[in-house]
Amino acid sequence: MIITILLILPFLAFSQEEAKYYIAFNAVQLQAAFEKIETLYDVKFSFQDEKLTGLSLTLNKEKRTLHELLDAIKLKTKLDFEVLNNRYIIVHTSNLGPQILELDKIVINSYLTKGITKNKDASFLINPTTLGILPGLTEPDVLESIQLLPGVVSPNETASGFLVRGGKMDQNRIIWDGINMYHKGHLFGMISPFNPNATKQVTFINKGTNPRYGERVSSVISMTTTSKIEEKLKAQIGVNGISGDAYLEVPIIKDTLAVQASMGSSYTNTYQSFAFNTLADKVFESTKIKNGDNPNNDFSFVDYNIKINYKPNFNNTLYASIISIDNTLDFTVNDTQANKTFNDRMSIKNTGYGLGWTKLWRTNLKQLTSAYFSNYKLNYNFITSEGEAQTSNFEKRNIIFDSGISTELDWEINKQNKATFGYQYVLKDVAYAFLNTTTLQFILDEDKTVVQTHSIYANYNYKNPKWFDVEVGARATYFYELDAFRFEPRLILYKDLVKHVKLQISGEVKHQIISEIDETIISDLSLENRVWRLANGHEFPIINSKQISAGFIYTNNGWTIDVDHYYKKIDHITALSLGFLNPENSNFNLGEQRVFGVDVFLNKRFNRFNSWLSYSFNTSKSKYDSINEDDYFTATSNVKHAFSTSLSYKLSNFEVALGWRWQTGKPYTASTFGNNSFQFNEGVNTKRLPDYHRLDFSSTYKFKFSKTSKLRAKVGFSVRNVYNKTNFISREYRGNNDINGAIEAIDKFSIGLTPNIMFRLFW
Numbered sequence: 001m002i003i004t005i006l007l008i009l010p011f012l013a014f015s016q017e018e019a020k021y022y023i024a025f026n027a028v029q030l031q032a033a034f035e036k037i038e039t040l041y042d043v044k045f046s047f048q049d050e051k052l053t054g055l056s057l058t059l060n061k062e063k064r065t066l067h068e069l070l071d072a073i074k075l076k077t078k079l080d081f082e083v084l085n086n087r088y089i090i091v092h093t094s095n096l097g098p099q100i101l102e103l104d105k106i107v108i109n110s111y112l113t114k115g116i117t118k119n120k121d122a123s124f125l126i127n128p129t130t131l132g133i134l135p136g137l138t139e140p141d142v143l144e145s146i147q148l149l150p151g152v153v154s155p156n157e158t159a160s161g162f163l164v165r166g167g168k169m170d171q172n173r174i175i176w177d178g179i180n181m182y183h184k185g186h187l188f189g190m191i192s193p194f195n196p197n198a199t200k201q202v203t204f205i206n207k208g209t210n211p212r213y214g215e216r217v218s219s220v221i222s223m224t225t226t227s228k229i230e231e232k233l234k235a236q237i238g239v240n241g242i243s244g245d246a247y248l249e250v251p252i253i254k255d256t257l258a259v260q261a262s263m264g265s266s267y268t269n270t271y272q273s274f275a276f277n278t279l280a281d282k283v284f285e286s287t288k289i290k291n292g293d294n295p296n297n298d299f300s301f302v303d304y305n306i307k308i309n310y311k312p313n314f315n316n317t318l319y320a321s322i323i324s325i326d327n328t329l330d331f332t333v334n335d336t337q338a339n340k341t342f343n344d345r346m347s348i349k350n351t352g353y354g355l356g357w358t359k360l361w362r363t364n365l366k367q368l369t370s371a372y373f374s375n376y377k378l379n380y381n382f383i384t385s386e387g388e389a390q391t392s393n394f395e396k397r398n399i400i401f402d403s404g405i406s407t408e409l410d411w412e413i414n415k416q417n418k419a420t421f422g423y424q425y426v427l428k429d430v431a432y433a434f435l436n437t438t439t440l441q442f443i444l445d446e447d448k449t450v451v452q453t454h455s456i457y458a459n460y461n462y463k464n465p466k467w468f469d470v471e472v473g474a475r476a477t478y479f480y481e482l483d484a485f486r487f488e489p490r491l492i493l494y495k496d497l498v499k500h501v502k503l504q505i506s507g508e509v510k511h512q513i514i515s516e517i518d519e520t521i522i523s524d525l526s527l528e529n530r531v532w533r534l535a536n537g538h539e540f541p542i543i544n545s546k547q548i549s550a551g552f553i554y555t556n557n558g559w560t561i562d563v564d565h566y567y568k569k570i571d572h573i574t575a576l577s578l579g580f581l582n583p584e585n586s587n588f589n590l591g592e593q594r595v596f597g598v599d600v601f602l603n604k605r606f607n608r609f610n611s612w613l614s615y616s617f618n619t620s621k622s623k624y625d626s627i628n629e630d631d632y633f634t635a636t637s638n639v640k641h642a643f644s645t646s647l648s649y650k651l652s653n654f655e656v657a658l659g660w661r662w663q664t665g666k667p668y669t670a671s672t673f674g675n676n677s678f679q680f681n682e683g684v685n686t687k688r689l690p691d692y693h694r695l696d697f698s699s700t701y702k703f704k705f706s707k708t709s710k711l712r713a714k715v716g717f718s719v720r721n722v723y724n725k726t727n728f729i730s731r732e733y734r735g736n737n738d739i740n741g742a743i744e745a746i747d748k749f750s751i752g753l754t755p756n757i758m759f760r761l762f763w
Contacts, residue, residue, distance in 0.1 A: 023069065024061035030077070033057045034091075039650055041066045042558050042605050044109045047091035087558070107494075107502060107553055108560050110605065112148055112612055113648065115140075118553075118562070120469055120494045122506055124149060124204040128196035132610070135646050135659025136696030138240065138716030138758035140196040142223060143184070146204050148646075148659075150562070150599035150614045153639045155666050155692075156729060157282070157750055159192040160184035163637050164206050165547075165566060166595035166620040167218030168573075170516040170532075175222040177307065177321040179352035180215070180402050182376040182532060186243075186266070186301040186327060190279045193303045193325045197236060197247040198262040200226040207549045207566065208492040208506030211457035211473035212408060212422055217510045217545030217570060225307050227319060229258040238714075238760035241275035242266060243301075256311055263304040278754045285748060298330045314360070321354040343383040350376045364412040369405075376400040378531070393437040398531040400514075401429040418461040420473075426453045428514060432531040449534035451513055452480040459490070469494040479513065482537040486511045486544075500556040504564070505549070512543040517574065517588070539588050541572040551599075560603040568595040575624055591624030593635055613645035627684060634667040634685040653702040658695070665689030668731040671745065678733065678743045692729065694750070695722040700758075716758035724753040 021040050025033050034045045043066065059072055070081045070089070080092040088109060108118040113132030117125045124146075131140040134148060143159040146152055154162040161169050174181045176194065186193050205213065205220040213220045226249070234249040245264035252258060268276055280299075305323040312318075329346040356370040378398035384391050408422035431448035459473030471492040478485050493505040513535040535542045551564030570593040597618040604611050620635035627633075646659035667685035671678040698718035705711050727750035733743050 020063045020065050022061055022063050023059070025057045025059045027056045027058050030055040030057050033073075036652075037066075037069065038114075039608055041069075042607070043087050043089055045089050045091055046106075046109075107504075108555060108562065108603075110610070111560070111601075111603070112145075112646075113610060116145070120504075121210070121471055121492050122205070122208040122504060123210075126202040126204065128199045128202065131196070132650070133648050133655040133657045133698055133700055135648075135657045135698055136718055136720045137698055138700060138718045138756055139238070139760070141192050142194050142196055142199060142202050142221070143192045146202075146221065148614070148644060149204070149206075150564070150601045151206060151566075151597065151616050151618075153616070153642050153663060155637075155639055155663075156189075156748070158185060158189035160189040163639070164219040165568060165597055165599075166593070166618050166635065166637060167568075167570070168515075168637055170514075170530075171216050171218030171512065171543075171545075173213065173216035173220050175220070176305070176323050176352065177223070177225055177319075177354045177372075178356060178370045179321070179323060179354045179372045180374045180404075181323075181325075181350055181352065182374065182400055182402075183325050183327075183348050183350035183378075186303070186325075187279055187299075188283050188327075190283060191242065191301075193264070193301070194223060195245060195247065195262040195264055195303070195305065197238075197245070198225050198260065198305055198307075199223050200228075207508065207547060207564075208471070209490060209508055209510065210471075211459050211475040211488065211490050212406075212420070212424075214424075214453075214455060214475055214477060214488070214510070215426075215512060215514070217512045217543055225305070225321065226260060227309055227317060229255055229309055229311055231255075234763075236760060236762045238758060240758040241273040241756045242268070242279070258309045259306070260309070261304070261306045263302070265302040266300050269298060269300055275754055275756045278751055282749070282751045298328065301325075301327045316360070317358040319354075319356045321356075322352070324351045325349065339387055341383075341385040343381070343385070345379075345381045345383070347377070347379045350374065366410045367407065368410070369407040371405040372403065374400070374402040376402075376532070391438065395433070395435040395437070396531070397435075398432040399430070400532055401427075403427050416463050420457075420459040420461075422457050424453075424455040424457075426455075427451075428453075428534060430514065430532055430534045432533060447533055447536075449536050450481060451534050453513075454478045454480070465496070467495075477511065479535075479542065482513075482535065482542065484537065484542060486542065497552075500554055502553040502555075504551050504553060507548045508546070510545045510547075512545070515540075515543065515574075539590070540574060541590070543573055544571045545569065558605045560601070562599075562601040564599045566595075566597050566599075568597075569593070570595070573622075575622075575627070589624040589627050591622055591627070593620060593622045594632075595620045595635075608650050609647065610650075611645075611647045614643070616642045618642075633683065636667060636685060638667055640664045654699070655701075656697075656699040658697050660693070660695045662691065662693040664691055665728065666730060669733070671733070678745060689728050689731065692727045692750070694720070694725050694727065696720050697722055710763050712762040714758070714760045714762070718756050718758075720754040720756075721751060722753065726750065726752065 023040065038044055055077060057073065057076060064072065073079065074081065082090040082092065105119045106117050107120055111118050111124065113134055115127045115131035119125060126142065126145055128140040128142060131145065134145060137144055147154050147162050151165045152162055163169065164172055174184055185191060201224050203222040209220060230249050230251050233251065235247065237246045238244065243264055243266045245262065247262040249260045250258060303325045307319060307321040310318045327348045329344065331344045333342045352372065352374040354370065354372045359367045361367060380396040382394040404424060404426035406422060406424040408420060411419045413419060429450045433446040455475060455477040457473065457475040459471060461471045463469045473490040475488040488509045488511065491507045495503040497503050514532060516530040516532055533540065545568065547566060547568040549564055549566035551562065554561040573591050573593055574588040575591060595618065597616060600615045602613050618638060618640060620638040621632040622635040623630065623632045642663040644659065644661040646657060648655065648657035665688045667688050669680055669684050670682045670687040671680050698716065700714060700716040702712065702714045729750050730748040732746045
C-alpha cells in the first residue's frame with residue numbers, strides 16, 4: 001500500500017493560480033518568512049543570504065494572492081521582486097539591482113528536494129545548509145544525497161562506493177576546497193567523512209564537464225567551504241547513533257578575518273549503538289572479526305577541517321584550508337584449539353592542505369590562484385602467531401603524495417559572452433607494496449611511479465535567449481614522465497525549444513592516470529584490498545573516455561520532467577582475471593568498456609508535499625585481452641535497472657520523508673564446486689544476483705527553547721530498510737598468494753533494519 005501511494009502521488013497536480021491564503025508575520029526573520037511563503041504558494045526565492053541577514057518582517061493577517069503578498073513585503077522592506085514563470089522569484093535589493101543572483105543559470109530548482117538545483121551547464125549544485133529532508137537521512141549528507149540522483153547507484157550500500165553512469169568507483173574525483181581526496185569514507189566507506197555543516201556548496205558533474213576539471217573519466221564532486229566572513233560567532237554541536245561533531249565560525253577582525261572549524265569523531269570505543277553494530281555487521285561479514293569476541297578490539301575514526309578566510313580589501317580574498325580523515329583498527333582473534341592468534345591492524349589517513357587567492361582586477365575580470373597538497377597513507381598488517389612466537393606478518397602499504405598549483409582568469413566580456421583561461425601543474429607520487437615475512441621477508445608485489453602533468457584549458461560561454469546557450473571548451477595536457485599528450489574537447493548546448501521545454505546536449509573527452517586495482521591478500525579481513533596506482537605507459541596506460549548525451553527538460557506549474565540519453569566509451573582499463581590473483585600469471589589485462597543508458601526524473605510539488613521518482617536504464621559491456629575469449633561480457637559495475645521514489649511533507653518546522661528504491665542485482669561469474677575447488681565453466685558475469693529493494697524513513701523537527709533565546713535545536717529519527725529486507729549484494733572470489741591455495745567464494749549481504757537518532761544544537 002505504501003509503495004502504491006508513492007508511485008501515484010508524483011502524478012497528482014494542483015493549481016495555484018490566483019490562490020489566496022491567510023498569512024501573517026510578527027517580527028519574523030526574512031529568510032524564515034520566505035521559506036513559509038515557498039511552502040504555502042509553491043514558489044522558490046533566490047537571493048544572497050548576507051543581504052537579508054538581520055532583516056525581519058511584520059505583516060497583519062490577511063487573505064492575499066502571491067502578487068498581493070509580494071507588494072505588501074515590498075512596501076515594508078523596500079525590496080524588489082522579479083517573478084519568472086509564475087514560480088521563481090528573484091529578490092533584488094535597491095543598491096545592487098538585478099545582479100544578486102544569476103538565476104538564468106538554473107534550469108531546475110529543488111531537484112529531489114530544496115537545496116539541490118540543476119544548471120544549464122548540466123551540473124548539479126547542492127547546498128547542504130538548506131538541504132531538505134531525504135529518506136533514510138536525519139542530517140544532510142553530501143555523498144548519500146548524490147546517490148539519489150538519476151544515473152548514480154551504490155551496489156554495495158556504502159556512502160563512497162557509488163557508480164556514475166556505469167563507471168567505476170575510482171573514476172569519481174572528489175575535491176575538498178581544491179584538494180584531491182583519496183580516502184572517502186569512515187567505517188570502510190559506510191559513513192561520509194565530510195561535515196555537511198562545514199560544506200557551503202557541492203558541485204556534482206556527470207557530463208559536459210568544465211575543462212578546469214581533469215584527472216577522472218566518470219564524475220566530479222567538488223566541495224567548497226564558506227568564504228564569507230561572519231559578523232557574529234556561529235556554533236553548533238550534534239550527536240547521532242555513531243558519532244558526534246562540532247562546527248564553529250569565529251570572526252576575528254570585522255569584515256576582514258575569520259576562522260571556521262569542524263570536527264567529527266566516533267565514540268565506538270566507549271559505546272557501540274545498535275546503528276553502529278548493524279553497519280559493522282555488514283562491513284565485517286565473511287571475516288574473522290564478525291565472530292570475534294575480544295574486549296580489547298579497537299575501531300575508531302576522527303575527521304576535522306579548519307579554514308582561515310582573509311579579505312584585506314574589496315579586490316582581494318585569500319584562504320588557507322586543512323582537512324584530515326583518520327581511521328584506525330586493531331582486532332585480534334584467538335584460535336585456542338590450534339594455539340594460534342590472528343591480529344589485523346589497519347590505519348588509513350588522508351590529510352590535505354589548500355591555499356587560494358581571488359583577485360578582482362576589474363569588475364568583469366577575475367583571477368583565481370590556488371595550490372594544494374594531499375597525503376594519503378594506508379598501512380595494514382596481518383600477523384599470525386603460534387603461542388608467543390610470530391610466524392608471519394603480511395604487510396600492505398599504499399602512499400600518495402599529490403600536489404598542484406593552478407591559476408585561472410574569468411573574463412565577462414558582456415552579458416552574452418564570457419571566457420575562461422587557465423593553467424594547472426600537478427605532481428603525483430604513488431607507491432604500493434605487498435610484503436610477507438616468515439623467517440625472511442619477500443616481496444609479493446610493489447610499484448612506485450611519479451607523473452608530472454602540465455595542463456592549459458579554455459572555455460567560452462555564449463548566451464542568447466532567443467537562439468541558444470553554448471559552452472565550448474578544451475583541455476590540453478602533457479604527461480612529462482610518460483611523454484604523452486592528450487587533448488580533451490568539451491561541449492554543452494542548451495536551447496529553449498517551445499514554452500517550458502528545453503534541449504540539453506553535451507559531449508566530452510576525458511583522461512585518467514590514477515586508478516584503483518584489486519590485490520589478493522592473505523588476511524581474512526579483506527576490507528581494503530584495493531590500492532591506488534599510477535599509469536606507467538605500459539601495462540597501465542592512460543585511461544581514455546568519450547561521452548555524448550542528449551535530453552529534454554520540462555518545467556511548469558510545479559512539474560519537472562528530466563530525460564537524458566547517453567553513450568560512453570572507456571578505453572585502456574585494466575583488470576585481474578576473475579578479480580583475484582593467479583600466482584601462475586599475475587599480469588593485468590587491458591580492456592575497454594561500452595555504456596549506453598537513459599536517466600528519467602519526475603518531480604511534483606503540491607501544497608506542503610514534495611514527490612519524485614527516478615529511473616535509470618544502463619547497459620554496460622566490457623572486453624579484456626585473454627579474458628572470456630576476448631569477447632564482450634556484462635561489466636561487473638552494471639546495474640541494468642534502478643528505480644527510486646519518495647514522498648516528503650513539511651509543516652512549519654516538522655519534516656518527514658518516505659522513500660523506496662529497487663534495482664536489479666549485480667552480475668557475477670557463476671561457479672560449480674568439484675575436485676575440492678571452484679570451477680568456472682559458464683563464462684564471465686553470465687548470472688545476476690536477486691533484485692535489490694528497501695524502504696527508508698526519516699523525520700526531523702526544529703525548535704527554539706524560548707522566543708527570546710538564540711539557542712535552537714533539531715532532533716531527527718530515521719530508519720533504513722524499514723521492512724528488514726536481506727538483500728544479496730555481492731558474490732566475489734578470493735584466492736591466496738600460495739600457488740596451492742584454494743579459491744574461496746565470498747558472499748555479502750545488505751544492512752538490516754537500521755534505526756538512527758540525531759540531536760543538534762545551534763547558536
